């Protein structure tokens with residue numbers, strides 16, 4: 001009885017034949033969008049699988065992971081850049097004794113029962129498409145036309161074929177050949193992972209300390225924004241999981257902005273690079289200390305403490321009372337009672353990822369309003385004066401109301417994290 005593993009509900013056999021090409025050391029694959037399950041189906045039922053998706057969504061790693069788990073040799077062929085049919089099929093070579101035949105990668109894998117991944121299949125030359133179509137029919141086989149005996153090579157029962165390509169609108173890719181496309185009974189549309197899944201992926205690769213850091217959380221959020229922009233045609237690029245992992249790895253040794261430039265932004269043209277770095281400075285932690293900070297959910301108003309740093313997790317309308325860097329105005333706010341604050345000062349919207357330090361606290365029963373330096377035990381804390389330390393409001397001061405009894409803006413307490 002063959003050894004098997006289960007991917008979701010799908011049971012696939014573990015191969016017992018040795019191969020030099022069995023991957024090892026691949027990280028666990030987080031199955032977002034059921035990619036693994038669909039590939040497993042292709043493996044079990046011997047169906048070629050096409051994975052279409054943006055660069056870095058995990059197409060290659062999903063196949064690699066399953067090859068390792070099932071103990072199958074995995075051969076990769078990139079079809080971009082004029083890969084010729086004889087690289088796949090094989091060729092006659094010449095030595096002192098005459099000519100001799102050498103199998104190509106595809107022929108070799110078909111004989112031995114290894115898996116083949118064809119990357120960038122949409123860029124394949126017509127002669128390569130011809131070869132692929134001939135082997136992809138149910139009873140498909142390969143004729144080694146150039147070989148003296150015109151040998152016919154049949155597919156070993158363990159042979160599996162996978163192909164990957166970027167989505168059709170991707171710059172520089174050709175539309176895929178229709179008759180080849182129709183020979184893939186399974187076509188996976190691999191999407192970017194959700195932020196929660198992406199943090200899980202980071203955790204698997206780099207550990208919890210990194211995945212729970214401010215830099216990870218913000219990079220994932222920022223990457224997500226670039227993906228949305230690209231999708232609606234506002235940008236030509238998107239930060240992918242590979243870029244995030246590379247930035248995080250580099251940030252061990254460099255400041256976060258430098259790591260981001262090295263791992264991603266420097267690949268863009270000068271204009272995009274400059275614009276992206278300017279936006280990144282507003283969205284990502286700028287120092288190593290901030291990058292490695294972790295967040296703790298604030299559950300009660302009384303946890304909000306002078307001198308500590310906080311981050312907001314959502315957009316909220318009218319959550320800030322006033323916004324100023326003018327010492328005189330801020331000084332006046334400190335003298336106000338809460339009624340005056342709520343009633344008389346303009347309201348500003350809060351923006352996700354705003355970061356601030358609490359500089360004073362307002363108490364329900366205080367006669368003078370704020371206590372700038374110390375916290376007294378006068379009733380519940382109702383509001384805090386905050387100074388922004390990161391983001392678009394950096395350097396400005398505002399007031400947040402956070403007592404549950406004080407209407408809509410009090411919701412801020414549900415979206416606030418202490419960072420340390």
Ligand SMILES: Nc1ncnc2c1ncn2[C@@H]1O[C@H](COP(=O)(O)OP(=O)(O)OP(=O)(O)O)[C@@H](O)[C@H]1O
Nearest residue numbers: 028029030054055056057058059060061201241242
């Ligand atoms: N779901 C996932 N689980 C674990 N790691 C992942 C996952 N998705 C992506 N990664 C990691 O992200 C990186 C990029 O993934 P991968 O190379 O598989 O992308 P790809 O879709 O093949 O991209 P390309 O089109 O550029 O070849 C790898 O380091 C991979 O380990």
Ligand SMILES: [Mg+2]
Nearest residue numbers: 059060119164
């Ligand atoms: Mg790949």
